[in-house]
Amino acid sequence: MGAAGSEAATGLVGRVDLSRLVNPSSVAIIGASDRPGSLGSRTVANLLDHSDFTGTAYLISRSKKTIHDLPCYQSVLDLPESPDVALLVVPAAQTLSVLRECALKGTRFAIVFTSGFGEMGEEGKRAEAEMAQIGRESGMRIYGPNSPGLCNLNRRLGLMFSPSFHLDQFAGPIGLATQGGGIGRCFLQAMERGVGVGLWASTGNEVDLTVADFIRHYADDDAITVIASTMEGVKDGPAFVDAALYAAERGKPVIALKVGRSDYGARAVASHTGSLSGAAEVNSAVFRQAGVVEVDDMDELIDTAALFARKRPTGRERIAVYGFSGGGCALGADAVGNAGLELAEFSDKTLARVREVLPDYAAVANPVDATSDILTRTEIGYESLRAVADDPDVGLVLYPFPCDYEELTEAIGASIAQVQRETETPILPVWMSDRLGPGYDELVKGGLVPVRSVRNGTAALRRWVERGRWTHQEGWRPLGVASSGGERIVHTEPTAKELLGRHGVPVPASGVATTADEAVAVAERVGYPVVLKVVSAQITHKSDVGGVAVGLADAGQVRAAYHRIREAVPAARPDAEVGGVLVEAMASAGLDVLVGVSRDPVFGQVVTFGLGGVLVELFGDVSRRLLPLTPDQARALVDEPRCAALLHGVRGGEPGDVDALVDLLVNVSRFVEANAAVVDELELNPVRVLPAGQGVVALDAVLVTAGSVEATQ
């Protein structure tokens, strides 16, 4: 069964109150130790020495009477109360029995550090299924296994074994949810650039709590304004989308890095957290649709999240490039152009002011090359940057710093930080040099979070501006219905078309004939010219077996074609069951597009749209959306492929009936929605798009369901 069905199946996913996990009154450490360097002793130290924990700590050890001046318990069962959180620092072999004890004791949350489960193969996966079972039966929520724990830095609380917990503490507005531990800590160490993380959850193999649960928690946490995430797999696609949309509705952007987008990556994540990677293209399409900002690497995740934490974009921001190196400015302007962003146009007032303060060989239009003069005359740097940042057309200032000049760049850094204190316009410094001098430190201290390359800066900027343009139809949620798992049925073309036609999808006028006379009768009714196609669920490529005849202009041609088909098909495919011949009115000329629906194992039903033909296939020029489709989403789907230009009439071509195409897509969506549990695959290829005002018509239809369609209608 696909993950789309796990909610119904497990009952574990939903709106979980995690407040007593991230801010517990009582914590039990099972496997506490005082052996230096052991996981048990580090976990104790992180809670008791390096946290501001004011609740009750219970240490459970079979061998020790006291640890860290606290009495030890033999078992979690001996505790005087049900703990909010139990940390399991126990070997893999004991994990299940200790979890059972925790459940029995009424523990609210169990954090399992231990590795060696799903990532090891089938046996580990069985143990994980047992863990999930323990959780389901008791109501205890499980975090992990194969997890480094979590930390609530806004409250200085560490439920983790890492020796670095005490070093990587820099509170802030970012809520971080990562599956893996190492790359989560990578993010925390961006504190060196002034990036603050309020809460970090690293959910490991996710037998119960997932990244999605934390996204939802962060959405409700007032101290968190931006959510950053890395995922190896998405355990429950609809729950993830739901959480992302919930966050979006609360004004909190989600920035995400999805690992496992190539075959190699998918193989690697399977051996790391035992995750299933869905199709990368579907994943990216779903992210876009849910307002999740997708990034490609850890530095981009950090750069982008940090930029969102500084200011919310409107989507209308235009960029100023300012610097003291002509080459750096040119590189910056180039990158702005290549990223599809726009340079701001300065007002006359700004230009006059910049011209007034800078030397006459400076470039004053955007980009502003203030020249190296500002290295020795900081005040003209300050004045001109201030004027640029205050220009009404400037949404953000990109400031490339090519190299460090010690005290000279220190003064510049301080003056930039000064300007930033006085303006609302974000200034994004690009510290291009590998020498991180005192100027860099000034920028970090000023909260400007320097990025490391012009490419990184414009990549973050592009994502920031684009997310500013994202619009969400309040309340929209993906279908998220699991497959019924019923018998696979391949419907014949006339059946599929009839079902679709009932939902308002335009199909050609037609009828099924089992004699030549019937074929002629249908043709007379629908009007010539007609096309004849053999009806058989077993035959996918009807032309290849002589099962198609097109452009039949009169009764004689229909009759002849009918007989040809009835002879050719059984000869070519004696195995196929033939249910007659479909006689259809031929559509007039237009542009052919394809509309497909498939059931993604992670996210559920996805619609794919593109132009027909081999070239489009070569370029993969299609768009995708999770169903259901609103009319606005359908229109965006149509406009997204580059080939959409043809539909709108490019180079003298006639525009197609896009409105009718949008209607068709919405009706296809309604059909799938009405039969969500059974529709596994639907392909309309081609859909003929006639000239504007003349409609569209689905010329072919393949429908595959899991069980009968009628049963669900």
Added chain:
Amino acid sequence: MGAAGSEAATGLVGRVDLSRLVNPSSVAIIGASDRPGSLGSRTVANLLDHSDFTGTAYLISRSKKTIHDLPCYQSVLDLPESPDVALLVVPAAQTLSVLRECALKGTRFAIVFTSGFGEMGEEGKRAEAEMAQIGRESGMRIYGPNSPGLCNLNRRLGLMFSPSFHLDQFAGPIGLATQGGGIGRCFLQAMERGVGVGLWASTGNEVDLTVADFIRHYADDDAITVIASTMEGVKDGPAFVDAALYAAERGKPVIALKVGRSDYGARAVASHTGSLSGAAEVNSAVFRQAGVVEVDDMDELIDTAALFARKRPTGRERIAVYGFSGGGCALGADAVGNAGLELAEFSDKTLARVREVLPDYAAVANPVDATSDILTRTEIGYESLRAVADDPDVGLVLYPFPCDYEELTEAIGASIAQVQRETETPILPVWMSDRLGPGYDELVKGGLVPVRSVRNGTAALRRWVERGRWTHQEGWRPLGVASSGGERIVHTEPTAKELLGRHGVPVPASGVATTADEAVAVAERVGYPVVLKVVSAQITHKSDVGGVAVGLADAGQVRAAYHRIREAVPAARPDAEVGGVLVEAMASAGLDVLVGVSRDPVFGQVVTFGLGGVLVELFGDVSRRLLPLTPDQARALVDEPRCAALLHGVRGGEPGDVDALVDLLVNVSRFVEANAAVVDELELNPVRVLPAGQGVVALDAVLVTAGSVEATQ
């Protein structure tokens, strides 16, 4: 006149011996000073205090008797000898007169720091033209203006005014040539990662010496093994290509960042160094053809050059990903896949060894997740990494480091450096964290040049492997012939086809008719069906004016069509001169492609190849090469677009006659070569590619020349 003509015009470009510029016996500083912080005093200090300069220094100052314990001269004319190099630290207004004095004195090289010339506009450009004139007339070579000077770090010599010269000294095998100064220094500061630069030239506005001259010099310098470059414009395209190929022939890869590839960037470089940016697509195509590795940002330039400096690629390298973070390894494997690189397959011996030393929950196939166990057990990290690096299928090990763990990662860093000392296989560490701890330092000390992100690592790797596959036909050079500048002539279709036909380009059998009888006679000769097209140099779109008739099957149809055309065209275009009607045999069905030649203002004649039709235009799916084309280059040109799949027969389509298409391209190239000074534009659109073995035929031809073609034949 285009830059392609500057060699002939200026006589300045060619093989310049720069040895006395980069290693002078005598240096004159004109505008020497002892005022602290002045350009003059910093230039003196850089030469006398911070260099190991053993030649003679002459200081020229109008106001001082001695500086730095050396006597000052009033003028360069007073010197006892002709200096090898004169450094001009003088205001813009004095530059020309001082340059004249230098020339008069027999100075070999003049370095002009001063800004405020070509980048300021027309007046500055005129001053630059005068500089060039002074150089041409005297033989003195000019470096700059608007340049920070140059430094020869392999000999510790600085001919520059920068206050950072003494800090940024880390000799090494990279020869660096940048137009701008700031981004050149950015590269030097990569010494913090262990990147060593032997020589850096920053050529500024390039009135004479260009980046290309330094590329050629580095190619001949045994201490330089890799050449890195940034360019805002290419002053002389053919000279640049020639230098790049010269370097390639000497086994030295050139890595280049071209700024000014977007409209914004092009505008910015114009105001920075007054450079002209050619078309970005042409630039990239020329780089590829000349073996120049193009990068997109400064960090990529550094990462890529540093990797080439470590080892030369064969193009067959497969990659191992190794690390102690499962997430980091998955991200690395993902990036390898997304970059189109291949993961190595370990031998059984490697697998057995890795399995033997690592814990059983480690992932031992590629990628290797050695787990955090190696943080505390460095020896198993060493042993397993050693086994991976020694595997015969491993060409390079990518080692993602997600975060710093102080002394733990220090020990890991040291052990990686140890493995690197013992193996030829490069290990490329990715230091993902913003905390640069002692482990980072160990990697730098070991010469492993850590990159900052998985994306950066795989980007460098991809370029490295791809360059390993590049092959060059020894001796090939671009045409590099300037336009004759003659009168613009648009040739009629029959003239163009006749000229091409003489060079072996297949064109339809045809004749021009001026009466209906003649038209029929030609049709009878070439065979039906035929096509008729009006002949007129003024009419580009013949169909639009009723000037075309296709599929004419007999004399009657030809006659009727002839009269229709002779009536319709004058009615639609009374201004156009009509030279009769072209009667051509119609080609049979095939795939239509386009072949175009245009004269790029920077690089000269470029051929463009792609499939015809509007979709290809939407996707910009074309390939380009500088002319002339060898048969191998022509074949690569055809295979490069994604649409090439159609020519080779995709999804049941019939393969086209690619051999004949290659012949046509080579013959087009020969035609252009034979008429290089006059051919400005040639478009064969479409060329009909018939099924394999049946040839190709150019169905249409547009030829625009600068002056008469015959004159050059």
